[in-house]
Amino acid sequence: MTDKIKKEINDAKISIDTLFVLLLVICGIAALLFVAYLLYKPSQSGNEVVIRDIIVSNQVSDGSENIESIEESLDKSYLKEELPIADVPESIIEEPVLEDKVDTTPIFKKAPKAALVKTPTKTTIVKKKVVPKQKLVTVKAYWIQVGSFSSSASASKSVEVLKSKGLSSRIVLKTVNGKSVYRVRIGAYESKGEADKFCDEVKKIAEYSGSYVSETTTKKYIDIN
Structure with missing residues (x-):
């Protein structure tokens, strides 16, 4: 009975290890595909250049169309690309700000100092009483x-x-x-x-x-x- 339980436990461990290995392999494949996608992803501008090169090469090799038709095809292909119009900043002319000059002259003039008037001091003469x-x-x-x-x-x-x-x-x-x-x-x-x-x-x-x-x-x- 004990050997049977041990066997079942070992089988379960083997199945778990197998699943773990498969999961790692799948993750590795997904990572490789993602890297390849990033490396070989064609850009829109690159496609347009390649298309133009193919058109020109085909027209030259065939020899059935003249140079004017080649130029017209090139012009049409270039017209497809809409060049963004750069926003030209409006020139801002700064006008000088005229500062109002504030008169700092005090409104109220200092009052003149009053002249000191010397009042004559009265000298009181104290008469001594004659004590009989x-x-x-x-x-x-x-x-x-x-x-x-x-x-x-x-x-x-x-x-x-x-x-x-x-x-x-x-x-x-x-x-x-x-x-x-x-x-x-x-x-x-x-x-x-x-x-x-x-x-x-x-x-x-x-x-x-x-x-x-x-x-x-x-x-x-x-x-x-």
């Missing part, structure tokens, strides 16, 4: 004392109340028996009469009916002529 000579002296001052408080908060509250009434006052800190006392005063006034006058107005306020005039001394600069 002063002298420190001790003078009497009169105050309206409206209250005395043990805390600064109470004194500040009293100042705000007087301010609402249109009266300007200040707080003066004093130490009495080792304790801080905050006194609210209005003034000072240069004369006792002036102080008494304003004290009467302050007393009209219910909270400050116990106000009084206090006399103190203070330092003051006075002008010396």
